[in-house]
Amino acid sequence: LNLNNARYEITAVKPDQYPKNDIPEVTFVGRSNVGKSSLINAMLNRKNLARVAAxxxxxxxxxxxxxxxxxxxxxxPGYGFAKVSKSMKASWKDVIETYxxxxxxxxxxxxxxxIRHSPTSDDILMHEWLKSMERSYVIVATKLDKVPRSKIKERISDIRSTLKLEEHIKIIPFSSETKQGRDELWEEIL
Ligand code: GTP
Ligand code: MG
Known part of the structure; x- marks a missing residue:
């Protein structure tokens, strides 16, 4: 897998706009501002491939x-962003759930x-929904650089218990700033 050959391909809302081929996909979902786009950039060694919103x-x-x-x-798209209208929220939810x-x-x-906070009610809902699907998923605890080393264990176990994660579900601590967790995440993807 040549990471130098990573490129933005297409933006979609509806299924008929998704790429039409059989290339496998992994996806990143989470609250707005949690660090999805930053993680994609960090994984691909790029600064601005995925847009990090100001x-x-x-x-x-x-x-x-x-x-x-x-x-x-x-x-x-990130969920749980307060400053949008109800209809906008409903349409984002539809975009995410359809995909x-x-x-x-x-x-x-x-x-x-x-990683700094307990999962929100939106995170809990999203996780419940993921659990109900026949899909494989992993939790990534972002912004690892923002918590002191001595607190990491405690934060991870809080996330595990708040989401009521099953034993076999992994949590990968990750930082887009320091790239900690990058190798483990690549291993999981490959
Ligand atoms: P939406 O596109 O709005 O859903 O947000 P997003 O999940 O894509 O988040 P994004 O990657 O745009 O990051 C949001 C903010 O968090 C930016 O200011 C990033 O620089 C910051 N950020 C993301 N990841 C990290 C991280 O690992 N460490 C630190 N310190 N900041 C991060
Ligand atoms: Mg983003």
């Missing part, structure tokens, strides 16, 4: 990043939560 809630659409014609990274439930090529879902 103001949260900017990625309203599904962005597909093609990696060497062998894998897609799929950047989903997650219908996309055949989707091999694994990464649910991102901020």
């Amino acid at each position: 103001t949260p809630g900017k990625t309203r659409l599904i962005n597909f990043y093609n990696i060497d014609d062998q894998l897609y990274f799929v950047d989903l 997650l439930s219908e996309r055949k090529q989707l091999r694994k879902i990464f649910l991102l939560v901020d």
Whole structure:
């Protein structure tokens, strides 16, 4: 997998706009501002391939990043952003849920939560919904650089208990700043 051959391919809302081929995909889902786009950039060694929004809630659409014609990274819109209308929220929910439930090529879902805080009610809902689907998923605890080393264990166990994670579900601590967790995440993806 040649990471130098990673490129933005297409933006989609509806299934008929998704790429039409059989290349496997992994996707990153989580609250607005949790660090989805930053993680994609960090994984691909790029600064600005995925747009990191200055103001949260900017990625309203599904962005597909093609990696060497062998894998897609799929950047989903963030949920839980307060400053949007109800109808906007409903349409984002539809975009996310349609993709997650219908996309055949989707091999694994990464649910991102901020390591500093307990998962929000939106995170809990999203996790419950993931659990109810026949899909493989992993939790990524983002912004690892923002917590002191001595607190990491405690934060991880809080996330595990708040989401009521089953024993076998992994939590990967990750930082887009320091790239900690990058190797483990790549291992999980490959
Ligand atoms: P939406 O597109 O709005 O859903 O947000 P997103 O989940 O894509 O978050 P994004 O990657 O745009 O990051 C949001 C903010 O968090 C930016 O200011 C990032 O620089 C910051 N950020 C993301 N990841 C990290 C991290 O690992 N460490 C630190 N310190 N900051 C991070
Ligand atoms: Mg984003």
